[in-house]
Amino acid sequence: MTLVVLLAAAAIVAVTADTRARARVGAAAAPAKFSVSVVHTYPHDPNAYTQGLIFRDGVLYESTGISGKSSLRKVALETGEVLQFKPVDAQYFAEGLTDWNGQLLQLTWQSQVGFVYDLKTFALQRTFSFTGEGWGLTHDGSRLILSDGTDRLRFLDPVTMKELGAVSVRDGNEPVPELNELEYVRGAVLANVWHTDRIARINPATGLVTAWIDLHGLLPHYQLQGEAVLNGIAYDAAGDRLFVTGKLWPKLFEVRLVPAR
Ligand SMILES: [Ca+2]
Numbered sequence: 282m283t284l285v286v287l288l289a290a291a292a293i294v295a296v297t298a299d300t301r302a303r304a305r306v307g308a309a310a311a312p313a314k315f316s317v318s319v320v321h322t323y324p325h326d327p328n329a330y331t332q333g334l335i336f337r338d339g340v341l342y343e344s345t346g347i348s349g350k351s352s353l354r355k356v357a358l359e360t361g362e363v364l365q366f367k368p369v370d371a372q373y374f375a376e377g378l379t380d381w382n383g384q385l386l387q388l389t390w391q392s393q394v395g396f397v398y399d400l401k402t403f404a405l406q407r408t409f410s411f412t413g414e415g416w417g418l419t420h421d422g423s424r425l426i427l428s429d430g431t432d433r434l435r436f437l438d439p440v441t442m443k444e445l446g447a448v449s450v451r452d453g454n455e456p457v458p459e460l461n462e463l464e465y466v467r468g469a470v471l472a473n474v475w476h477t478d479r480i481a482r483i484n485p486a487t488g489l490v491t492a493w494i495d496l497h498g499l500l501p502h503y504q505l506q507g508e509a510v511l512n513g514i515a516y517d518a519a520g521d522r523l524f525v526t527g528k529l530w531p532k533l534f535e536v537r538l539v540p541a542r
Pocket of ligand 1: 333334335418419462463464513514515
């Protein structure tokens with residue numbers, strides 16, 4: 282009798298373990314869902330058409346777009362004050378921004394040209410060329426990661442700008458196009474999706490969306506009106522702080538992810 286009970290109990294444990302294993306496989310395929318809570322609200326230049334945003338050494342660096350208005354900026358987080366400003370030649374529409382080895386790298390939208398600046402002086406050091414459109418830019422410590430308005434993330438050598446590979450970003454089997462501003466955060470790529478209030482968290486090795494972050498209502502009076510859409514993600518690795526803003530938004534937010542109910 283005791284043996285029968287033990288065997289039955291063992292079978293139940295085995296079945297439960299098998300069910301859990303299957304559930305884990307299923308969970309890996311379905312993106313997690315997060316909303317956010319606002320930790321701090323900061324001012325942001327409502328004339329800044331944000332196309333690239335990073336946080337380094339206590340300050341924000343920002344790339345703004347629109348031909349004739351494009352710029353590179355160093356911005357104080359707490360006040361939104363523009364501490365340093367370099368206009369981009371009027372023929373260019375500036376896009377994504379990242380830093381690399383004491384330099385700032387800035388994309389242009391359709392000119393297939395990028396700029397390399399000295400991070401401290403903003404002096405233009407060189408230009409580089411790339412194919413296709415330039416939207417978002419970040420890096421993973423060894424490669425640049427570029428979005429171009431499609432569902433692709435391309436990986437580039439940060440020195441030679443040679444293309445090293447690419448992934449198609451998918452939510453399950455569905456491609457996720459119009460990936461915009463990017464930020465590499467703890468092994469994942471965060472990407473704004475153009476004209477939406479969602480950020481995709483992407484596994485750069487597979488292209489799979491591992492989570493959706495819903496920022497709906499963060500700035501209700503501006504959100505999704507014209508082109509004043511969510512765009513701009515920066516990460517303070519030392520302080521583990523995540524910042525988001527949008528094109529022409531008067532505010533920039535430090536947010537914390539909260540599992541969606
Ligand atoms: Ca960014």
